[in-house]
Amino acid sequence: MADMDFINITKENLPKEHLCCIIRTKKPHEGIEAKKRWLSERLEEGHVFRKLSDKKAVVFIEYAPVETAWVPIEGKNFYYIYCLWVTGEYKGKGYGKALLEYCIDDAKDKGLCGVCLLGSKKQKAWLTDTEFAKRQGFITADTTENGYELLALSFDGNLPRF
Numbered sequence: 001m002a003d004m005d006f007i008n009i010t011k012e013n014l015p016k017e018h019l020c021c022i023i024r025t026k027k028p029h030e031g032i033e034a035k036k037r038w039l040s041e042r043l044e045e046g047h048v049f050r051k052l053s054d055k056k057a058v059v060f061i062e063y064a065p066v067e068t069a070w071v072p073i074e075g076k077n078f079y080y081i082y083c084l085w086v087t088g089e090y091k092g093k094g095y096g097k098a099l100l101e102y103c104i105d106d107a108k109d110k111g112l113c114g115v116c117l118l119g120s121k122k123q124k125a126w127l128t129d130t131e132f133a134k135r136q137g138f139i140t141a142d143t144t145e146n147g148y149e150l151l152a153l154s155f156d157g158n159l160p161r162f
Helices: 030-043 095-109 130-135
Strands: 006-008 048-052 059-065 078-086 114-120 139-143 148-154
Touching: 006 095, 048 095, 059 095, 078 095, 095 114, 114 130, 130 148
Parallel strands: 078 114
Antiparallel strands: 006 048, 048 059, 059 078, 114 148, 139 148
16 A cells, blocks of 8 residues: 555645645636635634645545534534545545544544534535445435435434434
8 A cells, every 4th residue: 555644734834735626726726725715714613634745646634523614514523524535546545544534533532422424325526425434334314305415423322413
């Protein structure tokens, strides 16, 4: 397996780090700058952006306490995973599992109830793979009429809801 050299984005390294989002350009871009401003404010709320240090890789996880996450989810003491992406040559090499395990360990270390994420009965490209999450122990905690699923890995039996 390849060396997994991850870094967490901090206020100090944010200005020079590539955020490995969908916008891929070396030139200044309004969307990237807006994301960096937003992320800078969210880091103070406990938001975590962890990525592979390789600047070309799109290998990252982004999560936050559900209480401060920008999502319509009710719950306490859960982390909400915004994004978990592994693309290209990095797929199938354990990066996604390593990133998810980091988030789970972080939640346990902080005494949280668990970790949750948004999925869909019909896989959507911009959502974490539901089947991957279920293989890691996540269950469906809640659903919407239009096919979205709130998946959760609970450490104590509590579950978040939409």
